[in-house]
Amino acid sequence: MSTVLYDTPGPRGILRNRILTFVFAVALLAGLYFAYVKFDEKGQFDAALWEPFLQGDVWVNLIIPGLVNTLSAAAVAALIAVPFGFVFGIARLSEHKWIRVPAGAVVEFFRAIPLLIMIFFAQYGGSAVLGLTVTSFTAVVFGLVLYNGSVLAEIVRAGIQSLPRGQTEAALAVGLRKGQVMRLILLPQAVTAMMPAIVSQLIVLLKDTALGFIVAFEDLLNAGARILPANFRNLIPAVIVVAIIYIIINVLVGLLANWLERRSRRSRKTTIKPIEAPQSVGVG
Amino acid sequence: MGALVEEFPVILGAFWLTIRLTLASAVAALVLGTVLAAMRVSPFGVLRGVATAYVNTLRNTPLTLVIVFCGLGLGLVLDVSFSESLSTNYLWLSIIGLSAYTAAFVCEAIRSGINTVPVGQAEAARALGLTFTQNLRFIVLPQAFRAIIAPLGSLLIALTKNTTVAAAIGVAEASLTMKSLFERHQDSVVAIFFGFALAFLVLTLPTGLFFGWLSRRLKVVR
Numbered sequence: 001m002s003t004v005l006y007d008t009p010g011p012r013g014i015l016r017n018r019i020l021t022f023v024f025a026v027a028l029l030a031g032l033y034f035a036y037v038k039f040d041e042k043g044q045f046d047a048a049l050w051e052p053f054l055q056g057d058v059w060v061n062l063i064i065p066g067l068v069n070t071l072s073a074a075a076v077a078a079l080i081a082v083p084f085g086f087v088f089g090i091a092r093l094s095e096h097k098w099i100r101v102p103a104g105a106v107v108e109f110f111r112a113i114p115l116l117i118m119i120f121f122a123q124y125g126g127s128a129v130l131g132l133t134v135t136s137f138t139a140v141v142f143g144l145v146l147y148n149g150s151v152l153a154e155i156v157r158a159g160i161q162s163l164p165r166g167q168t169e170a171a172l173a174v175g176l177r178k179g180q181v182m183r184l185i186l187l188p189q190a191v192t193a194m195m196p197a198i199v200s201q202l203i204v205l206l207k208d209t210a211l212g213f214i215v216a217f218e219d220l221l222n223a224g225a226r227i228l229p230a231n232f233r234n235l236i237p238a239v240i241v242v243a244i245i246y247i248i249i250n251v252l253v254g255l256l257a258n259w260l261e262r263r264s265r266r267s268r269k270t271t272i273k274p275i276e277a278p279q280s281v282g283v284g
Numbered sequence: 285m286g287a288l289v290e291e292f293p294v295i296l297g298a299f300w301l302t303i304r305l306t307l308a309s310a311v312a313a314l315v316l317g318t319v320l321a322a323m324r325v326s327p328f329g330v331l332r333g334v335a336t337a338y339v340n341t342l343r344n345t346p347l348t349l350v351i352v353f354c355g356l357g358l359g360l361v362l363d364v365s366f367s368e369s370l371s372t373n374y375l376w377l378s379i380i381g382l383s384a385y386t387a388a389f390v391c392e393a394i395r396s397g398i399n400t401v402p403v404g405q406a407e408a409a410r411a412l413g414l415t416f417t418q419n420l421r422f423i424v425l426p427q428a429f430r431a432i433i434a435p436l437g438s439l440l441i442a443l444t445k446n447t448t449v450a451a452a453i454g455v456a457e458a459s460l461t462m463k464s465l466f467e468r469h470q471d472s473v474v475a476i477f478f479g480f481a482l483a484f485l486v487l488t489l490p491t492g493l494f495f496g497w498l499s500r501r502l503k504v505v506r
Contacts, residue, residue, distance in 0.1 A: 004398065004406045004424055005325055006416070017327050024330045042362055112488045113481045114445040116459045121477040124466040128473040203344075210346030214452045225352045236357045243345050243353075250344035 039236075049234035053241055062231070066223030067245065073137060073219065074206045077144035081205065082198070084145060085152025090182065092157050103153075110150040116211055119143035123215055136217035140209060148205045152198060158275050159194030160186050189272065196261035196274045203253050207246070220245060287469035288479045298461035299483055305379060305447040305457055310440055312383035317390025324395055335391065342388035347381070347449050354381035355453030371456070378450035386443050393439060397432035398424070402506075430502045437495020441488045458483070 009017060039045060052058045091103035110118070122142040126134030134142075163186055171185040213221040224242030229235040264274050288295070323335035342350065354377045358364040366376040401424050409423040448459035456464075462480045466473050 003325070004401050004403050005420070006327055007410070009327065021328045021330050024328055028330060028334060038362060044361070109481070109485070112441075113484045114448040114459060116448040116451060117462055117477065117480055117484070120459060120463050120466065121473070124463070124470070125473045125477065128466075128470045207344075207346040210348040211449065213348050213352065214449075221346065221349050221352065225349075225356065235361055236353075239349065239353050239357055243341075243349055246346060246349065247341060247344040251340075254344070 044236050049232065049237045052228065052232045052234065053237070058228075062227050063220070063223050063242075063245075066218060066220040066227070066242075069137070069218050070206075070209050070212075070220040073140050073144070073209045073212065073217070074202075077141045077148065077209070078202050078205055080141070080145045081149040081152055084149030085156050085198075088149065088153035089156025089160070092153065093160060095178075107150045107153045110146045111154070115143050115147045115208060116214065118146055119211060119215055136212060136215045139215055140212040140217050143211070144205055144208055148201060148208070151201055151204075155194050155197045155201065155275065156190070159190035159197075162193060162272050162275050163189055164272075192264045192267050193272050193274050195264055196257050197276065199253065199257035199260055203250050203257070206250065206253065210246075287465065287472040288475055291465055291469075294461060294465070295458075295479070295483070298456065298458045299487075301375075301456065302444070302447050302458045303487070305375070305382065305450060305455070306440075306444045308379050309382035309386060309447070310443055312379065313386035313390050313439075313443070314436075316383060316387035318394060320387060320391035321394035321398070324391060325398060339388045339391050342385055343392075345385075347385050347446055348452050350385045351378055351381035351449050351452050354378065354384075359453075371454075374453050374455055375450075378447075378453055378455050382443065382446060382450070386439060386446070389439055389442075390436070393432050393435040394428070396435070397428040400431040401427045427504050430499075430504050433502060434495055434499035437492060437499070440495070441491050444487050444491070445484070 043049075088103050088107050091099050092107065094100045094103070119139050119142070122139040123134050123136070126132045126139070167185055167189070168181055171181040176184065209217075209219055210221045212219045213225065216222070218227075220242055224238040225235065228238035232238075261274050320335045320338060323331040324339070326332060355374055358380070359373060359377045364377070365373055367373045405423055405427065406419055409419045414422065447457055450457055451460040451463070454460070458480060462476060465476050469476060
């Protein structure tokens with residue numbers, strides 16, 4: 001295997017690599033053993049701490065409801081954020097300054113501030129300004145929609161802008177109106193190109209639902225870090241199990257994104273390549 | 285507006301903590317991320333496997349969970365202690381969480397930077413008789429670093445915003461301070477929110493502009 005960093009190794013190189021691999025493997029095992037001893041000192045491998053995960057009713061009563069809340073917050077937020085993204089992404093491409101500039105300001109503002117302060121604002125602002133009681137579910141969804149909707153708006157804009165100008169020009173030349181150009185020519189091609197980026201952003205959205213933990217939303221993380229430890233005093237095992245659930249869900253959605261990307265690469269609807277997902281860590 | 289003026293020292297202190305959290309985590313994440321990236325491109329299968337597993341695990345775990353694990357798991361259950369003072373201890377634990385999480389993304393950014401260098405560059409360098417070290421120092425790494433300036437800038441901005449998650453374990457940075465100001469001044473929630481949002485814009489926008497300018501200036505022309 002030749003990469004930019006090193007050549008295919010010769011006989012001496014292979015021997016050296018084998019020896020070093022062995023050394024690293026030993027060092028790694030030593031590190032794992034050290035961690036094992038530290039956990040064992042605090043009794044983290046006691047059967048009593050892990051045993052609850054073998055009971056059906058712990059899953060049915062404590063973990064699954066949290067998972068359902070996490071998934072429903074993510075689903076509701078995604079269903080609102082995607083249209084939000086399309087509306088604002090297309091608005092930013094408008095020919096009219098009075099539409100383009102405010103849409104741009106909204107998108108840039110919500111992309112630049114932390115999601116958590118939007119959630120806090122929804123919680124306190126709702127009751128202080130409007131006199132409404134805002135549930136933690138609403139507050140979390142509110143923040144998720146504004147932040148992820150704004151990121152999606154950027155994806156939509158980039159997707160439409162990645163189309164060759166000739167597409168718009170040809171469509172106008174055959175007599176389509178502006179709305180028709182967008183609906184019949186640009187969006188069908190752009191959606192194919194931006195699908196993978198949209199799905200990646202939805203993974204970020206799903207991870208972000210865990211911020212609900214901070215405002216006492218009863219999500220999956222809340223089940224792992226508050227409810228289970230309160231019942232069984234097993235914080236570390238519970239957090240690890242919950243982390244595995246998050247990872248499984250995200251890996252599955254990630255596989256969907258990869259499949260969509262492969263599909264859109266050989267799509268005959270458009271010749272443009274899938275656009276890059278934005279470089280965003282995504283809070284949470 | 286009155287509340288913002290009245291509480292100005294508190295707000296300033298909170299943002300100073302946010303800035304310190306950001307800088308400390310950024311340095312730690314850059315170091316750890318570089319080590320991970322070196323592992324991921326190394327010729328040793330074991331190291332590649334460990335680094336890949338680390339990156340895939342941390343990237344798919346919510347940051348809130350990572351920070352809660354560090355604060356409560358490491359701090360309370362395993363008694364990891366950095367300081368006598370409880371608040372300083374939680375500050376360090378949140379830095380561990382933030383940098384462990386961000387390092388996974390730094391690793392990916394560096395790796396993709398190395399991938400932007402065409403194999404022909406290294407082959408040409410070897411053909412000229414450069415050794416492995418010279419090859420890395422003069423040919424590969426300078427090009428790789430220039431390619432990752434913009435992505436690293438985005439990561440720094442995301443990290444600045446992510447420090448607010450430290451509120452999950454009670455670190456009194458900007459977002460938690462905002463929440464307590466909301467409670468104290470219920471008549472000026474909107475003004476306080478926009479004040480804090482503006483302060484975050486002041487932190488993130490110049491960073492974005494600076495890294496954008498730097499990456500354009502140092503871009504490798506191909």
